[in-house]
Amino acid sequence: MRILAGDIGGTHARLIYVDDNSDCPVRHSGSYACAGYPGLMPVIESFLSHYAIDKSFDAVCLAVAGPVFAGEAVITNLPWEISADRLAAQLGTRNMFLINDLVAVAWAVQGLQPDRIVLLQAGLDQPATPRRAAVVGVGTGLGAAELVWSEGHYTAFSSEAGHAGFAPATVEQEQLLAWLHQRHDRVSVEMLLSGNGIHKLYRFFRDVLGVTESSRVAVQIAQADDPAALISRRALAADDELCTRALACFVEILGAAVGDIALHYFPLNAVYLAGGVVAGIAPLLQDHRFLHALTRKGPMRTHLQKLSVTLIMSGTAGLDGAVAYARRRCVR
Amino acid sequence: MRILAGDIGGTHARLIYVDDNSDCPVRHSGSYACAGYPGLMPVIESFLSHYAIDKSFDAVCLAVAGPVFAGEAVITNLPWEISADRLAAQLGTRNMFLINDLVAVAWAVQGLQPDRIVLLQAGLDQPATPRRAAVVGVGTGLGAAELVWSEGHYTAFSSEAGHAGFAPATVEQEQLLAWLHQRHDRVSVEMLLSGNGIHKLYRFFRDVLGVTESSRVAVQIAQADDPAALISRRALAADDELCTRALACFVEILGAAVGDIALHYFPLNAVYLAGGVVAGIAPLLQDHRFLHALTRKGPMRTHLQKLSVTLIMSGTAGLDGAVAYARRRCVR
Incomplete structure (x- = not known):
């Protein structure tokens, strides 16, 4: 699967790209200061171009520091408006998930290393x-x-x-x-x-x-x-x-x-x-x-x-x- | 179905019996001051004998004012210990449910009359x-x-x-x-x-x-x-x-x-x-x-x-x- 995931806080946006389809799995990650960007998509574009990653992901999951209502999120302390539908179109994926950041941490609990x-x-x-x-x-x-x-x-x-x-x-x-x-x-x-x-x-x-x-x-x-x-x-x-x-x-x-x-x-x-x-x-x-x-x-x-x-x-x-x-x- | 249900608070225990099997549905209810009883079963016995209700219910559901752990409950402010297994045996039912009282109220929300x-x-x-x-x-x-x-x-x-x-x-x-x-x-x-x-x-x-x-x-x-x-x-x-x-x-x-x-x-x-x-x-x-x-x-x-x-x-x-x-x- 080719997955793009992100943890988008009020201060930093962290992104990771995982491709485990091939014999040689790929894993890239990057951290960005939110204040330097007008919105989330420019951060993602910057990450993708840095690693020359193609779009059309199998799935994209972005965890944001704020409430998510029907696929829309606003991050506290940031003027960014995040829309799952718009991002899905821009990133060429049918599996676009926008979730709360602590919900994401909850999903990590089972895989925690001792x-x-x-x-x-x-x-x-x-x-x-x-x-x-x-x-x-x-x-x-x-x-x-x-x-x-x-x-x-x-x-x-x-x-x-x-x-x-x-x-x-x-x-x-x-x-x-x-x-x-x-x-x-x-x-x-x-x-x-x-x-x-x-x-x-x-x-x-x-x-x-x-x-x-x-x-x-x-x-x-x-x-x-x-x-x-x-x-x-x-x-x-x-x-x-x-x-x-x-x-x-x-x-x-x-x-x-x-x-x-x-x-x-x-x-x-x-x-x-x-x-x-x-x-x-x-x-x-x-x-x-x-x-x-x-x-x-x-x-x-x-x-x-x-x-x-x-x-x-x-x-x-x-x-x-x-x-x-x-x-x-x-x-x- | 023949159902016995109860709402067991720190002060009052309220019980209801519903039988909608027959052409003439039966519905009895009673309220009891908990302080007058050494445990929950004597309250239930009192209710059943008052209305001459047979045991062997299709289901029994008791909602209690306190946390329920693995079928056991203690009611805050009462020395009663409530065990789902013991009650199931005493009441002759295979469908014995012990739930928190606010969980019971949550289950009533859908049926609320305007x-x-x-x-x-x-x-x-x-x-x-x-x-x-x-x-x-x-x-x-x-x-x-x-x-x-x-x-x-x-x-x-x-x-x-x-x-x-x-x-x-x-x-x-x-x-x-x-x-x-x-x-x-x-x-x-x-x-x-x-x-x-x-x-x-x-x-x-x-x-x-x-x-x-x-x-x-x-x-x-x-x-x-x-x-x-x-x-x-x-x-x-x-x-x-x-x-x-x-x-x-x-x-x-x-x-x-x-x-x-x-x-x-x-x-x-x-x-x-x-x-x-x-x-x-x-x-x-x-x-x-x-x-x-x-x-x-x-x-x-x-x-x-x-x-x-x-x-x-x-x-x-x-x-x-x-x-x-x-x-x-x-x-x-």
Whole structure:
């Protein structure tokens, strides 16, 4: 099969081309900064011409960071309008699939390699193959999808859970919400559980709770392309109190939010975490505070302690899932 | 078919027996206070002996207010342990179904009569038959289920969304959360969106915000079996400021929570609200504040304004759904 697949986020568009028809399978991939392009088709044209790839694919599957309605998608934070029908015509394929990016990650779950995951909670009395699972991604934003085993196969359903309200679980988080409400009409959980969210938490501990900022880190942040990654690295190194406090709070909010998402798909057997922001702080998620916050749900605690909780370290889960989805839909 | 169905809540167990085999269809129903019985089987025995109903049913479907794991259920707030296998043996049926109570309500959605619903939001560009819907119930607790059209038929999935954290959307609600955190280790949305929640809101406005309590209403509440129903009636009559403020806040919290639940099942076409607490305050939900709170989700607002939002006034939706589920599973 000749498959073109993509993982289209608010910041980067990643594309992959797979041809396993011949004796010598072909696999090309590329990553593009969305801001440099007026729409998705120019990105695809650039990728195809770079590798001299012919159109007329057996299947095209594009996973986008936003809701998909009847073959149309708008990406949050980008002016691109994506239409499955238009792309199908432009790319010469009858099998054009436009899916949500976390749905794509859900489709990658079955093919995860053991060396690309970190088991955060082993689980108890759960089947090796989950009947129902929640998939949560943290990157530019917070996304979630539901994976369900039904009628002999998996189906994945999308969500916009990242836009749900932020539910403070501690007095410190109450102060955080009050501070955010002074600046924003409403506070979604994604405003905190994202790269930007880590930077917000840093400012909260500095400006509201009065934790001293190191002048060296202040300069590094001012010069950084990705302040969240820099703050995360300092927290992992445990050499800066402000960064450490910000990430400790991030981990607690993430745990509570992942637990709340799991409750919406309950009973379930497994939770999968994906995305660059969480893959970058794996050691902090192995701290007991993450699972404590995730399972601290009153009478549901003992049930949540039995789930398996898996951190996906692979950066290509969305792409892999888009390819898996295309294969699956063409085979049936 | 001879069907026994039940809707088993934390307070009441309601049972129905349907026999449509003969020329003269039989339909008996009864309601029982759970606290008076040591388990579910004695309730059922009492119902069957009252109407002299023989066992050996074609199907039995019991909807319970709590999570169902592999044919076993525990009802929150009740010491009953319910086992599908044991009940099947005791009731002499090979078709024994144990389902979540909101899943049962979801199964009732298709059979809703127009005179038993109130349309709170008409919806726009939505199919007459929803492809995906959220069902939210408010009674002793807060429950939710997801209804999905897939492979030519509906499937309903349960949740424990009521145990998710409470996300304050206003400064007033921030004060409410701070007050609740002084008394409770954690604050779930169900603690506010339930009969008990209405009583909590009444005390919050009285004790924290200093709204004057009428001595007449204070006496009525002290003597009431169901303080929430009394506070709701006074708010509907608009003759008591404290009750009015408590219910206005309840409606705003409910709107925001229903919106958050809908975001977990997004995109969706419809939301259904059920349960005695919300059916009792229909005019307050027709106020613009409810839909304003439901749709106030940042970039998702315009999408949420297109949903149909339906209030189910029928008090037997859970029972009707349990019967519908039994029929459906036996026909396939």
